[in-house]
Amino acid sequence: MNIKLLELFCLIVEEGSISGAARRAYQSQPSVTKSIRYLEDEYGALLFHREKGQISLTEVGHTLYPHAKAILSEYKNSVEAVRYQNEKIQSQLKIGASFTIGEYLLPSVISKYKKQKDDQLQLFINNTPRILEMLEENVIDLAFVEGEVTGEAFNQRAIANDEIVLFVSPSDPWADRTHILTSDLKNHKLISREKDSGTRKIIQEHLANHRISPISPYLELSTTQAVKSAVQSGLGYGFASRFAVEQEIKNHLLVHVPVADLKISRPLWSVTKPLRFEKPAIETFLRMTKDMLGRDERS
Amino acid sequence: MNIKLLELFCLIVEEGSISGAARRAYQSQPSVTKSIRYLEDEYGALLFHREKGQISLTEVGHTLYPHAKAILSEYKNSVEAVRYQNEKIQSQLKIGASFTIGEYLLPSVISKYKKQKDDQLQLFINNTPRILEMLEENVIDLAFVEGEVTGEAFNQRAIANDEIVLFVSPSDPWADRTHILTSDLKNHKLISREKDSGTRKIIQEHLANHRISPISPYLELSTTQAVKSAVQSGLGYGFASRFAVEQEIKNHLLVHVPVADLKISRPLWSVTKPLRFEKPAIETFLRMTKDMLGRDERS
DNA sequence: TTGCATTACGGAGTTCGTAATCATC
DNA sequence: GATGATTACGAACTCCGTAATGCAA
Numbered sequence: 001m002n003i004k005l006l007e008l009f010c011l012i013v014e015e016g017s018i019s020g021a022a023r024r025a026y027q028s029q030p031s032v033t034k035s036i037r038y039l040e041d042e043y044g045a046l047l048f049h050r051e052k053g054q055i056s057l058t059e060v061g062h063t064l065y066p067h068a069k070a071i072l073s074e075y076k077n078s079v080e081a082v083r084y085q086n087e088k089i090q091s092q093l094k095i096g097a098s099f100t101i102g103e104y105l106l107p108s109v110i111s112k113y114k115k116q117k118d119d120q121l122q123l124f125i126n127n128t129p130r131i132l133e134m135l136e137e138n139v140i141d142l143a144f145v146e147g148e149v150t151g152e153a154f155n156q157r158a159i160a161n162d163e164i165v166l167f168v169s170p171s172d173p174w175a176d177r178t179h180i181l182t183s184d185l186k187n188h189k190l191i192s193r194e195k196d197s198g199t200r201k202i203i204q205e206h207l208a209n210h211r212i213s214p215i216s217p218y219l220e221l222s223t224t225q226a227v228k229s230a231v232q233s234g235l236g237y238g239f240a241s242r243f244a245v246e247q248e249i250k251n252h253l254l255v256h257v258p259v260a261d262l263k264i265s266r267p268l269w270s271v272t273k274p275l276r277f278e279k280p281a282i283e284t285f286l287r288m289t290k291d292m293l294g295r296d297e298r299s
Numbered sequence: 300m301n302i303k304l305l306e307l308f309c310l311i312v313e314e315g316s317i318s319g320a321a322r323r324a325y326q327s328q329p330s331v332t333k334s335i336r337y338l339e340d341e342y343g344a345l346l347f348h349r350e351k352g353q354i355s356l357t358e359v360g361h362t363l364y365p366h367a368k369a370i371l372s373e374y375k376n377s378v379e380a381v382r383y384q385n386e387k388i389q390s391q392l393k394i395g396a397s398f399t400i401g402e403y404l405l406p407s408v409i410s411k412y413k414k415q416k417d418d419q420l421q422l423f424i425n426n427t428p429r430i431l432e433m434l435e436e437n438v439i440d441l442a443f444v445e446g447e448v449t450g451e452a453f454n455q456r457a458i459a460n461d462e463i464v465l466f467v468s469p470s471d472p473w474a475d476r477t478h479i480l481t482s483d484l485k486n487h488k489l490i491s492r493e494k495d496s497g498t499r500k501i502i503q504e505h506l507a508n509h510r511i512s513p514i515s516p517y518l519e520l521s522t523t524q525a526v527k528s529a530v531q532s533g534l535g536y537g538f539a540s541r542f543a544v545e546q547e548i549k550n551h552l553l554v555h556v557p558v559a560d561l562k563i564s565r566p567l568w569s570v571t572k573p574l575r576f577e578k579p580a581i582e583t584f585l586r587m588t589k590d591m592l593g594r595d596e597r598s
Numbered sequence: 599t600t601g602c603a604t605t606a607c608g609g610a611g612t613t614c615g616t617a618a619t620c621a622t623c
Numbered sequence: 624g625a626t627g628a629t630t631a632c633g634a635a636c637t638c639c640g641t642a643a644t645g646c647a648a
Contacts, residue, residue: 001374002637003300019602031639033604038637043378045385046576053602053646063384067377074373075300078366079342085362086344277345301612318627330614332629337612352622352627 003075005039006068008032009047013057013065091119093281096131096140098198100224101268104243105160106144109289116288119281128198135273142282143271144289146198155272157286160293163242164199164264167254169234179260182210189218189236191227199224203239206264228254239264268293302374304338305367307331308346312356312364390418392580395430395439397497398523399461400567403542405443408588415587418580427497434572441581442570443588445497454571456585459592462541463498463563466553468533478559481509488535490526491516498523502538505563527553538563567592 011021012032022032040047047061057065097106102125110121124134128145135143135154149156168174174188185207193200204214218236221227224244231238232253248254270286272278310320311331321331339346346360356364396405401424409422423433427444434442434453448455467473473487484506492499503513517535520526523543530537531552547553569585571577 001302003302003370004638017602018604027638028640029602030604030606030641035638037604040575043381043385044576045381050603053604053648055603059388060381060385063380064377067373067380071302071370071373071377074366074370078363078370081362081366082342082344082359086342086359089358276339277343303613316627317629326613327615328627329616329629329631334613336629349628352620352629354628 001042003071005035005042006071008035009039009061010065010068010072012036012048012055013061016055018055090277090279091117091281092121093119093142093279093285094122094124094140095142095144095285096124096126096134097144098128098131098146099125100146100162100199100241100244101144103224104241104246105268105293106289109285109292112292113285113288117284127196132271135271138273141272141279142285145269145271146266147202148267148269149271153274155274156269158267159270159286159290160268162266162268164203164239164266165242165245165256166237166239166259167228167231167245167249167256168237169232170252170255171234172237172255174237174257175255177257179258181260182207182212182262185212185215185237185259190215191219191221191230191236191238192217193224193227194220194222199239199241202264202266206262210262300341302370304334304341305370307334308338308360309364309367309371311335311347311354312360315354317354389576389578390416390580391420392418392441392578392584393421393423393439394441394443394584395423395425395433396443397427397430397445398424399445399498399540399543400443402523403540403545404459404567404592405588408584408591411591412584412587416583426495431570434570437572437574440571440578441584444568444570445565446501447566447568448570452573454573455568457566458569458585458589459567461565461567463502463538463565464541464544464555465536465538465558466527466530466544466548466555467536468531469551469554470533471536471554473536473556474554476556478557480559481506481511481561484511484514484536484558488517489514490518490520490529490535490537492523492526493519493521498538498540501563501565505561509561 008021008025008027011024012018015021015024018032018036019029022029025032036047043060043064045060046058047064048055049058095106095110096102102123106123110123114121124131124140126134128147131140131143131145132149132154134140144159146162166180174180207214219230221230224240227238227240228245228248230236232248237257242256245254245256249256270289272282307320307324307326310323311317314320314323317331317335318328321328324331335346342359342363344359345357346363347354348357394405394409395401401422405422409420413420421439423430423439425433427446430439430442430444431448431453433439443458445461465479473479506513518529520529523539526537526539527544527547529535531547536556541555544553544555548555569588571581
């Protein structure tokens with residue numbers, strides 16, 4: 001029993017004619033005729049008298065009408081209830097990001113997003129493998145990571161380019177140099193994140209490409225902030241995402257020293273899991289991120 | 300939106316699994332899976348989480364459930380209401396019959412019918428053309444007439460054979476005769492119905508077949524009862540359906556005199572109009588009529 | 599001729615089935 | 624291997640359209 005048939009039945013009753021109902025339902029006249037015959041078969045009873053090209057409700061039809069109205073009303077309620085709640089859920093955005101992106105890049109985007117729409121938004125910051133796990137388990141709707149994701153059937157887009165830069169304290173001897181060379185790196189003290197760090201890994205890879213053997217750090221720290229603080233107090237030089245030190249460089253708390261023969265650049269990726277019902281909020285947030293941070297490059 | 304989908308949805312919720320719902324709905328598992336996916340598309344929202352081969356209600360599904368139950372309940376109400384009222388209407392039988400049949404044949408059938416089921420029953424008695432008109436206009440459900448109906452798309456069945464017999468008063472000179480001949484008819488007084496009467500018409504036709512010119516009646520009366528009374532008081536002889544004079548002959552109030560060379564026999568017909576929803580009561584009544592009055596001959 | 603209901607025929611979509619696949623226990 | 628969900632493919636039915644018919648004002 002299709003609810004549409006009951007809707008049509010009510011329309012016919014209210015209009016008093018099949019053609020009138022057809023007009024109001026934006027359907028052809030024959031289609032309405034057939035639908036109502038089908039409805040009559042379903043209920044096993046004549047609902048309309050047909051006389052001289054006119055129709056009129058039978059007693060049974062009269063009985064059915066209020067029931068049909070009640071069903072329709074209850075159905076409309078259900079649609080409304082589902083729509084309302086679904087919208088609420090669809091607008092709740094859960095984002096995961098790796099440390100650098102979550103701490104230095106997304107806050108500005110989130111701030112703008114929350115100003116535009118007051119929808120619920122959560123940001124989870126963790127290392128890349130854990131973030132991708134959360135995406136797989138549907139704990140988060142959207143992930144931001146460095147380095148391309150392999151394997152899984154994820155949708156990825158490059159949203160910005162991140163450059164890893166060398167920085168020192170303003171009082172460091174390198175601070176006045178226009179540039180240094182990779183060969184200089186060994187003669188100075190390196191302050192670095194721990195071995196698991198994605199940043200540290202990519203630096204060593206690039207150095208290896210330049211046939212430079214791994215530089216063992218003078219000091220190992222577990223957060224970027226700790227590295228920055230150590231460098232700032234003149235303990236040595238550090239590497240970090242340009243985004244992570246941008247503000248300190250601008251305020252002359254740190255100095256960026258180009259390494260003439262070393263350019264470490266990597267794309268930042270947004271990653272989503274393809275779902276049957278995608279949240280429109282994801283697209284909104286991604287668009288905003290790309291507008292603020294970089295250009296749209298689909299992969 | 301098909302109500303069956305909502306029913307299936309509720310079943311899944313109550314059973315906690317698609318396979319369980321499939322069993323209870325006597326459907327295949329894949330069919331239920333697809334139906335529920337279709338329902339999700341209709342509502343534009345995920346209703347179940349699918350995890351490790353198990354399903355669980357989403358928040359939206361939780362919201363939908365009571366609404367679905369309400370719709371189902373209201374729908375069942377509507378079916379029940381229609382069924383109840385329809386049965387009442389379907390059991391109301393309106394019968395039309397020509398005079399002879401209505402006055403002398405049907406009363407016994409109706410009496411038996413009413414004893415079996417106390418359904419409403421109406422009997423309309425009128426001349427054959429008017430009765431057929433009423434059938435055409437759906438004023439009656441079932442007609443009983445003499446003589447085959449031509450033209451219209453009616454369903455007809457012969458239900459009994461009617462013989463037209465000659466009768467006189469027990470004091471009439473013919474009363475002691477074993478039989479008379481058509482040639483005798485002219486020498487006695489005929490008491491007859493008026494010209495429009497079907498009985499009179501058929502007699503004259505039969506006489507014409509015997510090359511006997513029409514006999515003009517000594518007295519013309521408008522009802523069979525009047526003819527019987529006139530004959531009973533010795534005014535002359537009369538013709539009538541055997542059924543109409545059966546009782547008086549049995550009680551020796553009238554005497555049947557065979558006309559050796561004249562056999563007037565005609566079938567009595569039941570006539571119905573083919574309708575989309577036929578009343579079962581019609582068939583019941585017809586069967587009873589044939590059981591009591593004659594044999595079943597379809598035409 | 600116009601207005602209304604219906605029938606005839608064809609196409610798209612729904613709803614079922616069986617068979618096969620996949621994941622979990 | 625057993626259970627539960629899903630996908631693939633095909634058949635029957637529903638539902639809509641256009642075209643044509645029937646009937647009455």
